Amino acid sequence: MGTHSTRQRIVEYEQRMNDKSEVGIDLAVGIDIGGTSVKGGLVDREGTVSNRFTLKTADFDNPRSLVDELADRIFSNSDRSELLGIGIGAPNGNFYRGSIEHPPNLAWKGVTPFASWMAEATGVPCLLTNDANAAALGEMLFGAAKGMSDFLFITLGTGLGSGIVVGGELVYGHDGTAGEIGHVIVEPEGRPCGCGRRGCLEQYASATGFVLTYRELNPDAAPDITSREVSERAQAREQAALEAFEQTARILGLTLANSVAYTQPEAIFLFGGLAAAGDLLFEPVRTHFEANLLNIYQGKTVILPSGLSESDAAILGAASLIWQNES
């Protein structure tokens, strides 16, 4: 589980958290770094978010300037002695190293030790992970997965992110980046993916992939049509839009049924733009899921909408890193 310096970093983090826990501090900072915006806020033990702020990701051409701005924002709202820790969700976040590694959607590339820089800049302990992993923790602590110890969390947005919880713990894997179900190859000669390979689930079952499918079925559609607009057409019983849901559900339902063969979750939560389509998506996904499940798994895993609100999920999830790792 990582290198000596990684362990050292986590041990130090735990010691500092311990000191703070003992004096009853009960606020964590949650920060979500996305391709478009960086969102932050303070989160208490009940999951109440306060002092929200939003920054434009494009305003920061290097990670140091973002760290400095975030430190300013955090201390304009709170005293460091009030803060138990800072939790960060980021694309390609590595939990063990606290680093953002080769993010596909940010201006800065390479490997950035973002958690260490934040901790140095603020004097507050900091943990960082993949954004979908953070959201999975948020679902467990504050959403519909409360009390569940085995579940999958899937975000169907621009990309397809996932977090896997086993035995009440997020699965980080050997090197800190487990849980990339969006990059399971479902069509070996299929659509090109941003990762450089072909046929990843993300290219079919994210909101983006869904729109691609719709535009194949309806070549007259505007190139910039959104998944929400396609949902509205399906609501109006447009045949191509309904067929886009059916084709998307066929691939997603089969892949989720295959996923059960790994960790046998109690529930699979779907979140994000495409999940907002509700029954239009959930009904055919559940049908294809059940039809493809191994007999011993049938009837034992439910597919559910996330219990988190779209607006708070990212901040709650990031802050959950702190509550979940409190010793």
Added chain:
Amino acid sequence: MGTHSTRQRIVEYEQRMNDKSEVGIDLAVGIDIGGTSVKGGLVDREGTVSNRFTLKTADFDNPRSLVDELADRIFSNSDRSELLGIGIGAPNGNFYRGSIEHPPNLAWKGVTPFASWMAEATGVPCLLTNDANAAALGEMLFGAAKGMSDFLFITLGTGLGSGIVVGGELVYGHDGTAGEIGHVIVEPEGRPCGCGRRGCLEQYASATGFVLTYRELNPDAAPDITSREVSERAQAREQAALEAFEQTARILGLTLANSVAYTQPEAIFLFGGLAAAGDLLFEPVRTHFEANLLNIYQGKTVILPSGLSESDAAILGAASLIWQNES
């Protein structure tokens, strides 16, 4: 994690184990129930197997008669006060319930509470799991996965079994039967599988599936040709035999690369009849595996032969259930 009575069973088990641990007992019984034979033996903390015995599975037309015979065998070799526990690996074994559920290859069907019956018949605590799960524990405690906390264990025999270890613990899942990678559907309209569906990995990458592929490539081959005989032909550079390895490795390598996206293991161990082919299998599997890995996973997971001997693996694995769950 299962029902109240399940928890009760495990709590009672742990109490009884505790009592025994305290007086320094250091022998466990390992029993492997297979379609052809039932193997058992005594295993100490160093993984030394003694007092081996083998029974013919077909000699027992009901599970009660097998339990009685096993109890006799165990006490012909040891006193119950010497035994810390009995670990059992069985097809379709459910860890939480200690039951064998709808086994495809045994004469008795339905759900048998085998672990409870063994504990009653012997007065010794008993734990039971899927045979491949047990073997994964054996690999971790006594084989090549010593010291690893995240790995996959795959058996390529008559079927394709798997055990998944995350954070040093076997993944049992919500209902006790996680880890069935052999039943990931890799060809939706593919070969019929014993589970009633089509296109499961097991139908392509088990020893049985490999022979099916070979017989498609060489229709003149004897219907009862074994995977070992096909390996010998590949060793002699027979084209159809080499192509059978290539086709098998293509499907297995891709599916293992997809598997990394779930739990990001440090290693994947291949065991069983087909793995005995050595480099004929491992080389093309590694090639297809690396070619299909997501960039962030490349070079971080190794595919290795099991470190367990074919003859002791099943008994060691079953006994490992006791050593791993010792409190």
